[in-house]
Amino acid sequence: MVRAILIVMDSVGIGAMPDAAQYGDEGSNTLANISKQAGGLKIPNLERMGLGNAREIPFVSPQSNPAANYGFMAERSKGKDTITGHWEMTGIILDQAFPTFPSGFPNDFIRRFEERIGRLTLGNEVASGTEIMQRLGAEHVRTGQPIVYTSADSVFQIAAHEGVIPLSELMEICRIAREMLQGELRVARVIARPFLGEAGNYQRTTNRHDFAVDPPARTLLDRITEAGQKVLAVGKINDIFNGKGVSEHVSSRGNDDGISKTLEYLRRDDPGLIFTNLVDFDMVYGHRNNVRGYAEALEAFDARIPEITGILRQDDILFITADHGCDPTTASTDHSREYVPLLVYGPKLKQGVNLGQRACFADLGATIAEYLGVQWLENGTSFYTELKGENQHD
Known part of the structure; x- marks a missing residue:
């Protein structure tokens, strides 16, 4: 052995x-x-x-x-x-890098995504996850709209307060995003970013989950x-x-x-x-x-x-x-x-x-x-x- x-x-x-x-x-x-x-x-x-x-x-x-x-x-x-x-x-060995979206994801994709999940979204920008969570967290809690964002990496990240969007729903939202992000939009990972806390003191939980491509x-x-x-x-x-x-x-x-x-x-x-x-x-x-x-x-x-x-x-x-x-x-x-x-x-x-x-x-x-x-x-x-x-x- x-x-x-x-x-x-x-x-x-x-x-x-x-x-x-x-x-x-x-x-x-x-x-x-x-x-x-x-x-x-x-x-x-x-x-x-x-x-x-x-x-x-x-x-x-x-x-x-x-x-x-x-x-x-x-x-x-x-x-x-x-x-x-x-x-x-x-x-x-990958001859072509996964796509990135320095200006956010196309508006027509975001509209179709919102229709599929039955919720409007916030963000759709390149941002630090901790910064955007503090900046848009209160509006998310008030409206129930998940925060979507990306970075210089090939990711589509979805942040939501666990008390507003239950984990099971957040995971389903991420699965829908993973299904939709194909072709030129085929990012390496869709990432669930749940958090808890109050305005000014939101903290990520350890319930993160990555939805990668095969x-x-x-x-x-x-x-x-x-x-x-x-x-x-x-x-x-x-x-x-x-x-x-x-x-x-x-x-x-x-x-x-x-x-x-x-x-x-x-x-x-x-x-x-x-x-x-x-x-x-x-x-x-x-x-x-x-x-x-x-x-x-x-x-x-x-x-x-x-x-x-x-x-x-x-x-x-x-x-x-x-x-x-x-x-x-x-x-x-x-x-x-x-x-x-x-x-x-x-x-x-x-x-x-x-x-x-x-x-x-x-x-x-x-x-x-x-x-x-x-x-x-x-x-x-x-x-x-x-x-x-x-x-x-x-």
Whole structure:
């Protein structure tokens, strides 16, 4: 029985890619800029694993003998959103980015959408979710009109007070939107954004739900389950893949809960993949340009790494990476087109191997596929043989 554990630190980028200027992200470097502005990061475990060896990060020292193997990955797909990044890790390269709507969605679509749901809407603009919730929340409560908005990402977001539009109705409204957003309007995700509270103090609840599009082809997840192994998903992984190839999933209420639920899966005996997304880095801190909060979240994750490595079995392999950037030190509140870090640790693996710059995120998926002994798709090049220890299985 062998297992791979893949933890995605959502939005923890490690430097602008060469084409970042095309996305308005020149100079973005989520990890380095946070560390510089915060006066350093207290992340001794990630540091020991070799995070500072992967790329230069202020106040994060390279190690002479890193405990893990290290490198960084370039995104080959077009775009910089969550789905694109996760899909690429599992073998899908997108030649065309999902559509975005910097001026809001077409008026004729909004009218048809309102007719379908039986309610008028508010907003239809590019906005920060927390800002638009405070600005239009009271009018929403008074009128019962849901708030619709988007961002620089390919999303159609619908916010509603749980006391005004019950969760069941909000989810049905989102399902209708997902059904209608096709063709040129086919956004990557429709997102339910429920909230509670009073005017001036509205707070999102943890009942968010993403309605994604299906992956356009079979992914690593499908290959694993077809081989009779398990894919155990933590956090929004199930939403990102629309349930395709997922054996079992559990939601999480923040990073800490996501780590705890990952540990629960690790205590089981299922061969295959444990796939975790830690969304707070992105949703709570990156999009809100909260540098201090982001730094503290990185430090909190770092503090729990010994729990994760301590519970690993001899044949387990842990992969830590990210799906894009979201630099909170820039004026933008959107994702950033960045390289992502790559740390690989296993009790039987070699240590301190410099994996360098990987050509695409799919290299990670190809490596997991080879290790689990499942058929891989056409994209990606495995680096498993570079890491394999003398006692590691073929």
